[in-house]
Amino acid sequence: MPRIGVFICHCGENIGATVDCAAVAQAAGRLPGVVHAVDYKYMCSDPGQSLIKEAIREKRLTGVVVGACSPRMHEPTFRRACAEAGLNPFLCEMANLREHCSWVHEKGEVTTQKAIDLVRMLVEKVKRNRPLTPIRVPITKRALVLGGGIAGIQAALDIANAGHKVVLVERDPSIGGHMAQLSETFPTLDCSQCILTPRMVEVAQHPNITLYTYSELESLDGFIGNFRATIRKKARSVDESLCTGCGACIQKCAQKKIPSEFNAGLGRRTAIYVPFPQAVPNKPVIDRARCTYYKSGRCKLCEKACPTKAIRFDQEDELVTIDVGAVVVATGYDVKPTSFFPEYGYGEYKDVITGLQFERLASASGPTLGEIRRPSDNEVPKKIVFIACAGSRDPAKGIHYCSKICCMYTAKHAMLYSHKVHDGQAYVFYMDIRAGGKMYEEFVRRAVEEDHVRYVRGRVSRIYQKDGKLIVKGVDTLLNSRPVEVEADLVVLATAMTAQPDAEELAQKLKVSYDGDKFLNEAHPKLRPVEMNTAGIFVAGACQAPKDIPETVAQASGAASKVAGMFSRDELSREPVVAVVNRQPPPVWSTCVGCFLCETACAYQAIEREEIRGRDGSLIRTIAKVNESVCQGCGTCVALCRSKSIDLQGYTNEQVYAELLAL
Amino acid sequence: MAEYEPKIIAFVCNWCTYAGADLTGTSRIHYAPNVRVVRLPCTGRIDFMLILQAFGQGADGVIVSGCHPGDCHYTAGNFHARRRWMLFRRLLDFVGVDMRRVTFSWVSAAEGAKWAELVNSVVADVRKLGPYEEFPQRLGGPGQKPIEVA
């Protein structure tokens, strides 16, 4: 026989002024199975909770219904109180008499009647509640970090320094990411490589970090605490253990005119190459698509040049499987190429370049050794135009968002240009200047006031070439909306920051969600900014949304601390609201017929196959089984099950129908 | 005779519509008291036999509401619900259930006002339709035993 206690809260005046709480308690007391029903001013207060605890002990209650505020507010409070009195917390339910009743209806008979109905529903439900225990999940204390840019580097170092193992996967031959390409950084103008490369070396030397460069995630299975990652180590064609990084092979390579990715296409590299001198690891790879030997079967100049015989033409991709407990996704961003802009020459004008290309022109390690020279004829441009918001904030281009970093780096570019070309003039066409950040606005003012960069508020409608100049046609919206034309020598487009071209594919591999622009989604835009909707997977950096270096580093450290927090325990505990497939004594075993419709419905791959075998080991049946570590408890499988063999703990068919039948 | 008061049963998901209805409360937006909410984790959990059972219990109207498409807390539960609903709707229509009495809607956790509007409009519509007395007997009319309790 159930022994249910009902506790009606006045919530001060909040419920009491509209609902006749005493009448509700009285009516509840008459419900079958209810052995105790009281009302009290503040049920969530200490004395209120004591009322419940005492009743549980004295009346040997088997279930509790608290008629108070929304369960989203105080369900944990009351369940904890029940647990303290020795009642399984999942035998406590709440009737929402405040948000769903007293606050939204007039005082009167009808509202009190509704409150009674709500209590009755929950009484009928709680009679059918089962004691549940939180699910415990063991944790593999090793983290996988995807992406070796500044976000991945920071996350990996933080986790490693907290004493946990980290596997860092980078798909390029070296870690460093976009930050390694930058010349200087705003708002301090300190050299990007000078602050980044020590971190890169630290990663390589850290005893807790295993570095896989030139490698990509092949697949990820499992669940929080228990992921299994398969990593494809692409064939470097070089034995890393023998290679000393002397560079003799690079000197001898027959292919010398391949556009360098690191220099954003402005410099050249060889077929066997390291992307840049400070690369980590400083060991080359052979770009097989460009290598003479792979194309024609002859050459092998690098092999002849190598003093340690490290070249391996027959090396194959290798798949490595690693168990990890958490994943940090830090795969970064891409920028729109100049060919995206028909009105700016469609990528056909050599002297219309992207911001990233300008970084390489300005960088001391770049193709011009830091001198600003335009790509077409290597001349120093005397007039340079920067166009902010190239693509960003432009619905006509399909990019609604602000790329966030362009205002700042454009100011930086104009400043660097002014510092390097003293007789040159820089123009910036902009929509708005968004310089929120410590010392950011001051930085932009410096560009205008000290470096005399001419800021023109207006859009550029077209660029065309005429007599070796680029005619930049725009409008100055502050000067009576007059059309302006600048005859420029070089134009730099602050092209929109976009998600990586394969971001969608990655998201599907990880089973995490992404937005319309293919940026990965955090679990909550405000309160869970580094977690993702799949438990155990965290996000950092520009793969989530455009952001600058300080923000990226902050987010990476945030993700790392979440991982470290998770790894500080030996196992995870979570709510037991999960689906279960019924089991019955032989010869029925289960009513599950093994149709696995549930498997197709489950968004979390929580449905497994369980083989029922006889004593002789022969297979009797294959039925569905829910992996309770993975199941999130949505119940979609329950609604779909044709034989009603799967049910959702906490919201079983029996409980829900009982609620309905109470009406 | 007192004016007829429709009885409405709402099946809502915990993450969007239940939270949305909570917001209606915290915003103190008043609406018709005729609705009784059954809280479920997700609209994907809604077995459509529940809807029949609700009518069997004498409901004059039923509301099903969850997260907006794409916003499901469980990624895709509401899509399952929607697809199942498209099929089930035709079946119910075929067996003679008055489809004007079932309202499918999306109310997010931020749409407190929308929840009030939804309830009010359903109550008003069902009030016009009158009590649902002709709920097909073969599906279990008022006062009948439960259709199915697994």
Add this chain to the structure above:
Amino acid sequence: MRFGFFPGCSQEGSSREYQESLREVASRLGIELAEIPDWNCCGATAAHTLNHRLALALPARTLALAEQAGLDEVVVPCSACYNRLAGTRHELLHDEALRQQITDIIEMNWHGATRILNVLEWLNRVAGELPGHVSAPFGHRVACYYGCYLTRPKALAACRRIEDPIEMDELVRAVGAEPIRWAYKVECCGAGLSVSRTESVARLSERIVSDAVERGAEAIVVACPMCHTNLDLRRDAILAAAPPGGRSRLASIPVLYISQVIGLAMGVSPRPLGLHRHHVPVRLSAAPPSVAPVAPGEGEE
């Protein structure tokens, strides 16, 4: 095939040759162009700068007439007419209250059944038929000039790439011409200011003609009577606005309608295409075709 046809005022007057050549090409392709009975002015320039409801009511009446006549699609050669008709259709379809207001004014029902096509859309629709009819490929370098209305506003734009449309380029390539890459494809010619502020038109149009000439075009191809008027009829004013030197080349480059180019490629003689009506004489050397005709869509993207 049968399409509705809305000539608008210019097709009866200053740009008669546009209609003549369109009808010539259509009939050769076996297409009937059925004029909307009792059509009225589209309201361009005057109405839509003065009175919003009048600006909607005028095209709405024509749209309603087209619907009554059972025309599913109406070809509108003038870009300004196209903009007004397609714009009105768009606006009324997206605002029910406004639609009610306007149908009350015109005292006619309208459901939005009729679609509006500009000439480029229409020609690209029937372009599959072209190769079989090309007997005298138009072997010249041409500058395809789209003007402003064919690509704006975005909601109405008939062209896929609004800043660098290629629909006309594909068409001329299909009849053997070589479209040049140039900078003034969609720049403004001065349009409706042709009469009131001729000097502005001269200044704007001069840049268009100059750029076409500098980049080696032998002819400019247009799909709008307003563009044609400004680039062709206003040529003397353009020359006056041009810097001295090179004026002779500026003077001689002809401006052809896309339908005339296609007509010539089909072997139609100049007169039925109305070439004699132009201010700048159309004298193109009868050079052998320098480019082989290709099917539309095969061109560079």
